[in-house]
Amino acid sequence: MGLYTNMESYSKNKRKIILWVSLAFVFGALITGILESTLSLVQTSRTVSSAGSVKGIGVGIYWDYACTNRTSSINWGLLDPGSEKIVTVYVRNEGNALATLSKATQNWNPSTASSYMTLNWNYAGQTLSANQVLQIKLTLVISQAVSGITSFSFNITITATG
Numbered sequence: 001m002g003l004y005t006n007m008e009s010y011s012k013n014k015r016k017i018i019l020w021v022s023l024a025f026v027f028g029a030l031i032t033g034i035l036e037s038t039l040s041l042v043q044t045s046r047t048v049s050s051a052g053s054v055k056g057i058g059v060g061i062y063w064d065y066a067c068t069n070r071t072s073s074i075n076w077g078l079l080d081p082g083s084e085k086i087v088t089v090y091v092r093n094e095g096n097a098l099a100t101l102s103k104a105t106q107n108w109n110p111s112t113a114s115s116y117m118t119l120n121w122n123y124a125g126q127t128l129s130a131n132q133v134l135q136i137k138l139t140l141v142i143s144q145a146v147s148g149i150t151s152f153s154f155n156i157t158i159t160a161t162g
């Protein structure tokens with residue numbers, strides 16, 4: 001009778017172990033599936049790349065305050081939807097009179113890019129003296145809704161009027 005009880009007990013323990021191991025696999029698979037779904041949602045992104053030219057009319061546009069390294073193009077790099085990128089340039093009034101600045105963008109490629117992207121700057125309308133240098137931050141804002149664009153380019157023109 002003692003052997004039978006031990007065998008019955010052994011059998012019950014074996015079934016419990018098999019049940020627990022099975023449950024552990026099921027829960028492990030369930031948790032792995034949830035984590036993979038969550039990670040795929042978090043890791044989903046689209047990236048757009050760009051390049052563009054910068055032209056100054058009556059001004060010089062430089063990478064440095066000393067105005068020794070002229071800026072002719074900006075590579076905005078890889079940008080995600082809903083992101084923004086700030087590039088700092090230095091603008092010098094190269095005329096001989098007081099001037100104010102204006103900015104324009106044109107030649108967007110593809111043309112639909114201008115519907116999803118905005119170029120802002122921190123220039124507040126102040127007057128620049130002849131040879132005065134002003135630090136300007138250009139901010140490219142990418143809409144969260146951007147779609148169908150894998151690369152883009154556009155031209156920026158900064159003009160001095162005075």
